[in-house]
Amino acid sequence: MTDTAARATSVVAPTRVRRRLRGGGPRAGTVAAFLTPFFLPFLLFYLVPVGYALWQSLRVVRRTGGQYGTSYTAFGGFEQYAQVLRNTEFWSSIGRIGLFGVVQVPVMLFVALVIALLLDTPLLKLKAFFRITAFMPYAVPGVIAAIMWSYLYSPQLSPVVDLLNGIGLKPDFLGPGAVLWSTANVSTWLWTGYNMLIMFSALQSIPQELYEAAKIDGASNWTIAWRVKVPIIAPSIVLTSVFSIIGTLQLYAEPAVLRQISSNISSTFTPNMLAYTVASGNNYQQAAAISVVIAVITFVLSFGFMRLTSKRAGL
Amino acid sequence: MSNPSVIRESRVSRTAVMALMLLLAVYFLLPVYFLVVAATKPQGDLAATNGLVFSHFNLFENLRVLFTRSDGVFGRWALNTVVYAVLGAAVGTLISALCGYALAKFPFRGREVLFSVVLGGVLVPTTALALPLFLLFSATGLVNTYFAVFLPSIVSPFGVYLARVFANASVPQELIESARLDGAGEFRTFFSVAFRLMTPALVTIFLFQFVAIWNNFFLPMVMLQKESLFPITLGLYEWNGQTARAPLLQQSVITGSLVSIVPVIIVFVLLQRFWRTGLAAGSLK
Numbered sequence: 001m002t003d004t005a006a007r008a009t010s011v012v013a014p015t016r017v018r019r020r021l022r023g024g025g026p027r028a029g030t031v032a033a034f035l036t037p038f039f040l041p042f043l044l045f046y047l048v049p050v051g052y053a054l055w056q057s058l059r060v061v062r063r064t065g066g067q068y069g070t071s072y073t074a075f076g077g078f079e080q081y082a083q084v085l086r087n088t089e090f091w092s093s094i095g096r097i098g099l100f101g102v103v104q105v106p107v108m109l110f111v112a113l114v115i116a117l118l119l120d121t122p123l124l125k126l127k128a129f130f131r132i133t134a135f136m137p138y139a140v141p142g143v144i145a146a147i148m149w150s151y152l153y154s155p156q157l158s159p160v161v162d163l164l165n166g167i168g169l170k171p172d173f174l175g176p177g178a179v180l181w182s183t184a185n186v187s188t189w190l191w192t193g194y195n196m197l198i199m200f201s202a203l204q205s206i207p208q209e210l211y212e213a214a215k216i217d218g219a220s221n222w223t224i225a226w227r228v229k230v231p232i233i234a235p236s237i238v239l240t241s242v243f244s245i246i247g248t249l250q251l252y253a254e255p256a257v258l259r260q261i262s263s264n265i266s267s268t269f270t271p272n273m274l275a276y277t278v279a280s281g282n283n284y285q286q287a288a289a290i291s292v293v294i295a296v297i298t299f300v301l302s303f304g305f306m307r308l309t310s311k312r313a314g315l
Numbered sequence: 316m317s318n319p320s321v322i323r324e325s326r327v328s329r330t331a332v333m334a335l336m337l338l339l340a341v342y343f344l345l346p347v348y349f350l351v352v353a354a355t356k357p358q359g360d361l362a363a364t365n366g367l368v369f370s371h372f373n374l375f376e377n378l379r380v381l382f383t384r385s386d387g388v389f390g391r392w393a394l395n396t397v398v399y400a401v402l403g404a405a406v407g408t409l410i411s412a413l414c415g416y417a418l419a420k421f422p423f424r425g426r427e428v429l430f431s432v433v434l435g436g437v438l439v440p441t442t443a444l445a446l447p448l449f450l451l452f453s454a455t456g457l458v459n460t461y462f463a464v465f466l467p468s469i470v471s472p473f474g475v476y477l478a479r480v481f482a483n484a485s486v487p488q489e490l491i492e493s494a495r496l497d498g499a500g501e502f503r504t505f506f507s508v509a510f511r512l513m514t515p516a517l518v519t520i521f522l523f524q525f526v527a528i529w530n531n532f533f534l535p536m537v538m539l540q541k542e543s544l545f546p547i548t549l550g551l552y553e554w555n556g557q558t559a560r561a562p563l564l565q566q567s568v569i570t571g572s573l574v575s576i577v578p579v580i581i582v583f584v585l586l587q588r589f590w591r592t593g594l595a596a597g598s599l600k
Contacts, residue, residue, distance in 0.1 A: 050439060053443065140347075141530045143551065151569070204591075
């Protein structure tokens with residue numbers, strides 16, 4: 001999610017258009033020499049695949065002469081999309097990820113905000129240690145994080161399960177009801193520190209004088225944190241929310257790893273797992289349509305969330 | 316303030332804050348600590364002993380098994396990961412820097428249009444690209460080669476965005492003009508003047524792209540069948556899937572996970588300030 005997450009930054013950021021006088025710049029050939037090393041692979045490995053996915057999603061496989069005839073692809077309009085929308089597995093994967101997002105994202109961002117605020121108060125010692133500790137999981141790829149946690153979930157190996165058994169709880173982290181939240185925990189562990197650091201960077205750029213007035217009025221650290229700091233860094237909070245929504249919809253590696261040890265994760269657990277499964281069955285057109293639908297839902301949710309919050313808070 | 320109740324209150328809240336942060340620190344460190352402990356144990360002790368307590372120290376034997384298993388395929392995966400993530404991020408940073416610099420400093424027609432296209436690219440989730448890329452690459456015979464993972468990984472629209480922001484902020488136009496007056500060509504100017512001024516920014520771009528590639532599991536998974544081409548993540552994933560049939564693999568999955576994350580964690584902690592520059596630039600500009 002990093003990349004997508006980090007990428008979303010630019011959505012919020014207004015581009016600074018600086019008009020300059022024409023002329024005086026290098027020759028067109030030189031400009032092209034600077035641009036081509038990026039734009040050529042960008043064209044080939046970004047724009048062409050996007051176009052290809054859109055085109056594929058409008059095609060269908062037909063057969064000549066019944067079940068045993070040769071197959072060929074033809075233009076099918078929105079047939080693939082209609083199939084996606086009729087697919088109950090698609091909707092249950094969306095529902096699952098929706099539930100995941102509605103719970104995991106606010107919990108993670110709240111914890112991130114609390115850590116960022118505490119790191120920004122004089123109340124706390126060992127700040128560098130806590131900051132680094134929280135950020136450290138960001139260096140761990142999703143697959144390895146999920147492997148690590150899967151050992152902590154496994155009834156045979158986990159010291160956590162042993163501990164909880166010892167005090168009379170019988171946890172089943174991989175059970176049908178719990179496995180979604182076990183996945184959510186891996187995401188939370190991975191991304192809390194990253195989100196915290198974005199909020200913390202924003203807090204650090206607030207000039208100290210802003211707090212002086214509040215302090216003179218006798219406001220406590222608590223009041224300053226929630227009434228002064230949080231509203232100021234609201235844009236960063238919106239930003240991290242958008243990252244997280246995007247990341248949630250792309251979820252793949254973590255549930256795929258947990259699937260190796262839990263039968264309660266199906267091959268269509270998340271929308272991306274569904275797309276992969278459908279593609280593995282050689283139904284590329286349907287997989288392309290699923291990918292496009294996921295991308296569209298991502299755009300709509302991200303922009304919707306930004307519009308909603310900016311209206312409400314007047315950002 | 317000398318009001319005693321205020322002082323007591325602040326002592327109580329200091330303690331509460333410290334307790335909360337320690338609890339969170341335990342949460343963040345627990346899986347890594349577990350991994351360190353588990354990596355030092357013989358396979359037999361994994362299930363038989365408490366996972367949080369060291370038992371027989373067997374780390375070196377575990378490492379030997381890890382690096383010799385299947386003709387040393389793990390070392391190969393590590394090397395592949397360096398090629399994909401380190402080399403890929405380095406090439407990616409260079410082309411992003413050239414492009415971002417040109418978009419920031421050269422006046423030319425269509426500049427804003429090109430930049431908008433790049434920003435659009437920022438929004439495309441990489442997982443959405445993997446499947447169509449697979450189809451395109453299988454048509455051209457690129458599937459199951461280094462290029463299948465390497466080439467798409469060097470493209471980072473976000474890197475171009477950051478490079479443009481940083482070039483605007485850190486390379487004064489006057490310096491470029493004076494280098495031009497001295498007769499330096501545009502590339503010479505870029506590499507001798509701009510590159511140096513942009514170095515901290517380029518480290519940030521490199522780090523972001525490194526993480527993106529290091530984390531991108533979907534692309535290699537879709538593209539590669541040949542084990543010898545896998546990055547570490549895909550290799551460990553495959554091994555992890557076989558532990559039900561070959562339980563002894565478990566220890567290698569654990570040791571392999573530890574070996575692959577420790578160097579990255581160290582580098583990240585050492586380069587912390589670059590993250591903060593990047594995150595601040597990304598979110599505030």
